[in-house]
Amino acid sequence: MLNIEDLKFDANGLIPAIVVDSVSKRVLTLAYMNRESLKISMEKELTCFFSRSRQELWLKGETSGNYQHIVSITADCDQDALVVVVEPDGPACHLGTQSCFEYPVFQSEDRHQFTLEGLYELLQGRKENLPEGSYTTYLFEKGLDKILKKVGEECTEVIIAGKAEDRPETIYEIADLAYHVMVLMVEAGISVEDVHKELASRHVIDHKVKQEKMT
Numbered sequence: 001m002l003n004i005e006d007l008k009f010d011a012n013g014l015i016p017a018i019v020v021d022s023v024s025k026r027v028l029t030l031a032y033m034n035r036e037s038l039k040i041s042m043e044k045e046l047t048c049f050f051s052r053s054r055q056e057l058w059l060k061g062e063t064s065g066n067y068q069h070i071v072s073i074t075a076d077c078d079q080d081a082l083v084v085v086v087e088p089d090g091p092a093c094h095l096g097t098q099s100c101f102e103y104p105v106f107q108s109e110d111r112h113q114f115t116l117e118g119l120y121e122l123l124q125g126r127k128e129n130l131p132e133g134s135y136t137t138y139l140f141e142k143g144l145d146k147i148l149k150k151v152g153e154e155c156t157e158v159i160i161a162g163k164a165e166d167r168p169e170t171i172y173e174i175a176d177l178a179y180h181v182m183v184l185m186v187e188a189g190i191s192v193e194d195v196h197k198e199l200a201s202r203h204v205i206d207h208k209v210k211q212e213k214m215t
Helices: 035-044 116-129 135-142 144-163 167-188 192-214
Strands: 015-021 027-033 048-051 056-059 068-075 082-088
Touching: 027 035, 027 048, 027 082, 035 048, 035 056, 035 068, 116 135, 116 167, 116 192, 135 144, 135 167, 144 167
Parallel strands: 015 082
Antiparallel strands: 015 027, 048 056, 068 082
């Protein structure tokens, strides 16, 4: 682990901290830390910053309740900037938005960033608006039984492709299964974050079990 004293703070004793959501990987905000706020952040496992406008420390969420629970802190190659990965309790921005970065400046027409969260939001939109001619609309209109049937069918397809050791086909079928599972999630009101938290809790349990077996 890198020692705090090895970090390069600027002339004002500050270092930029880029805060990233551990689930969506979205940049939430850019703030600044000094040595004291960084130590507090590490001790409490909550983000604590130094306000350049107020010239004082501030623990994120202390007044709003929107704490940011720290997963990890990583320095860059020059050791003069930090990436802080967090699990947020609420919006990062003082305007009430999930991220401070909500204002697009440029978007390539040929390249589009894919995320599970983005797909989930798209599926939610399909359920709310039910656009004609959409396969997703068809599934939502048919209801839970049809969605569950498709999930079952896609599970079978994954098994067949996997058993045949056909890698491209297995990838294709897993993608189909993932899509239909996410349709089910939207139908059932289960978010990507809900699943992430469940998997994370299992990881902790698995780690403890491994530790117990080693002792």
